[in-house]
Amino acid sequence: MKFNPDLEIGQILTNTQIGKLFKSTIYMGMRRSLETNTLVLVSDHTKLYEDRWEGNIFHYTGMGKNGPQSLSFHQNKTLSESNDNGVDVYLFELLKPQEYIFMGQVVLVGEPYQEEQFGEDRKLRTVWVFPLKLVNNKSPIKIPKKLIEIKEAEREKLARKLSNEELTLRAKSARRKAINRTVTTKNYERNPFVTEYAKRWAKGICQLCEKPAPYRNKKDEPHLHTHHIDWLSRGGEDSIFNTVALCPNCHDKMHVLDLKEDVMNLKEVLERHYREDIMI
Numbered sequence: 001m002k003f004n005p006d007l008e009i010g011q012i013l014t015n016t017q018i019g020k021l022f023k024s025t026i027y028m029g030m031r032r033s034l035e036t037n038t039l040v041l042v043s044d045h046t047k048l049y050e051d052r053w054e055g056n057i058f059h060y061t062g063m064g065k066n067g068p069q070s071l072s073f074h075q076n077k078t079l080s081e082s083n084d085n086g087v088d089v090y091l092f093e094l095l096k097p098q099e100y101i102f103m104g105q106v107v108l109v110g111e112p113y114q115e116e117q118f119g120e121d122r123k124l125r126t127v128w129v130f131p132l133k134l135v136n137n138k139s140p141i142k143i144p145k146k147l148i149e150i151k152e153a154e155r156e157k158l159a160r161k162l163s164n165e166e167l168t169l170r171a172k173s174a175r176r177k178a179i180n181r182t183v184t185t186k187n188y189e190r191n192p193f194v195t196e197y198a199k200r201w202a203k204g205i206c207q208l209c210e211k212p213a214p215y216r217n218k219k220d221e222p223h224l225h226t227h228h229i230d231w232l233s234r235g236g237e238d239s240i241f242n243t244v245a246l247c248p249n250c251h252d253k254m255h256v257l258d259l260k261e262d263v264m265n266l267k268e269v270l271e272r273h274y275r276e277d278i279m280i
Contacts, residue, residue, distance in 0.1 A: 002088075003036040003037060003038055003088065005021055005022065005038075005090065005102075007021075007102045008102070009102060009103065009104050009138075009141055010101060010102065010141045011101075011102045012099050012100065012101055012102075013092070013100045013102065014098065014100065015098070015100060018031075018040060018042075018092065018100055019031075022036050022038050022040050022090070023035040023036050024036075024038070024040055028042075028063070028075075029041065029042045029043070029044065029063065030042075030062075030063045030074070030075035030076075030078075030079065031075075032074075032075050032078055032087075037086065037087055037088065038087065038088050038089070038090060039075060039078055039079060039082065039087050039088070039089045039090070040089075040090050040092065041060055041079075041089060041090065041091045041092065041106070041132075042092050042093075042094060042100065043058075043060060043091065043092070043093045043094065044094040045093065045094060045095050045151045045155070046094060046095070046096070046097055046151060046154040046155070047158075049061055049117070050115075050117050050175070052189075053140055054177075056133055056134070056137075056139055056140065057109065057110075057131050057132065057133055058091065058103075058106065058131075058132045058133070058140070059129050059130070059131055059132075060079075060091075060129065060130045060132055061117060061127050061128075061129055061130075062075075062076040062079070062112070062127055062128035062129070062130060063075050063076050064076070064119075064127070065119055065120045065121075066119035066120055066121045066123070066125065067119065067123075067125055068125050068126040068127075069125070069126065069127045069128045070128075071112060071128050076112075076128055079108065079112075079130055080108070080112050080128075080130070082107070082108055083107065083108050088105060089105065089106050089107065089108075089132070090102070090104070090105050090106070091103040091104060091105075091106045091132065091134075095143065095147040095148065095150060095151040096147055096150045096151065096154075097154070101143070103134070103140060103141065104134045104135065104138060105134070105135045106132040106133060106134055106135065107132065107133060107135055108130060108131065108132060109131050109132065109133040110131040111131075112128045112129060112130050112131075113128070113129055113131075114126050114127065114128055114129070115127060115129055116173065118170060122162075122166055124169065124173060148189065151189075152189065152190065152192065155192040156192045156195065156196065158192070159192035159193055159195070159196040160196060162193075162196075164200065167193060167196055167197055167200065168197065170193040171191075171193040171194050171196070171197035171240045172240060174191045174193050174194050174238070174239060174240070175191070175238075176237040176238060176239040176241075176242075177237070177238065178190070178191075178232045178236075178237070178238035188232045188233070188238070190226070190238060191238050191239075194226075194238060194239060194240050194243050195226045195243070197240050197243075198226045198240065198243045198244060198245045199222075199224055199226060199245045201245075201273065202222075202224055202244070202245035204222030204224070206224065206245070206246050206247035206250050207244040207245055207246060207266060207269050208244075208246050208247075208250040208253075208254070208262060208265065208266060209247060209249075209250050211247065213247055214247055214248065214249070223247075223248070224245040224246060224247060225245070225246050225247070225248055225251040226243055226244070226245055226246075227243070227244055227245075227246045227251050227254055227266075228242050228243055229242050229243075229244060229263060229266045229267055229270070230242055240274075241270060241274065242270075244266050244269065244270065
C-alpha cells in the first residue's frame with residue numbers, strides 16, 4: 001500500500017515528528033526510509049547552503065558535506081533515480097531553528113547538474129543539484145515574510161563570523177541571480193556574503209557622500225545599508241559587482257530620487273575597486 005503522510009502543506013513539524021512519521025533517521029538532509037518507501041529532503045536555510053526556489057522549481061543540493069559530491073553516493077543515487085525507482089520524495093524547509101515546514105511531495109523535473117558550492121570545511125567544491133517541482137504542478141506556498149527575515153538574520157550572523165579571506169572567496173563566487181520567492185509580498189533574498197563583503201570593504205564610509213556612517217550600532221559597527229546599484233526588481237545582480245554600502249540618508253536618496261549621476265558615481269567606485277582587485 002502506498003504510504004500517505006497525512007500532512008497539510010505548510011504544516012510545521014519537529015525533527016522528531018518527521019522521524020516518527022516517515023520512520024526515518026533524523027540526522028541528515030536526505031532521509032531514506034525502506035519501511036515507508038520514501039525519501040525525505042530537509043533544506044536547512046539557516047545554514048550556509050545554496051538550496052533555492054527559482055520560480056516553481058526548487059534546486060536542492062545533494063548529499064556530501066565536504067569534497068566533490070558523487071551522483072552515485074547514497075541518497076544522491078536514490079533521488080536521481082526517483083522517477084523510476086518508485087520512491088516518493090517529500091520536501092521540508094527549515095527557515096527558523098526547530099521548525100520544519102512541509103512543502104509537499106516533489107518530483108525530479110530535469111537532469112541533475114553540477115555547480116560549485118562551499119562545504120562545511122569552508123572549501124569550494126563541486127556538488128550535484130537536483131531540480132524539483134511539487135507534484136500536480138502546484139506552486140510553492142506563500143511563506144510569512146517574518147520567517148524569511150529570521151532566516152536572513154541567521155545567515156548574516158554566520159557570514160559575520162567568517163574571516164576576510166573566507167568572506168572574499170564566498171562573495172566573489174556567489175551566484176549573481178537573486179533568489180525570489182512569494183511571501184506576503186514578493187521578496188528578494190540577499191546573499192549574506194555579498195552584503196557583509198560590501199560593508200567590510202566600505203570600512204565605515206558611505207560610498208556616495210564619502211562621509212563616515214552617522215552612528216555605530218550596539219555591536220560598535222558603523223551603521224551602513226547595502227544597496228544594489230541596478231535594483232534587483234529591475235533585473236540587477238545580487239553580486240559584489242553591483243552592491244555598495246551607503247549611509248541611511250544616501251540609501252534613501254537613491255530610492256527616492258534615483259539620480260543618474262549618483263548611479264554613475266557608484267558604478268565608478270565599484271569599477272575602480274575591482275580594477276585594482278582590492279581585498280577587504
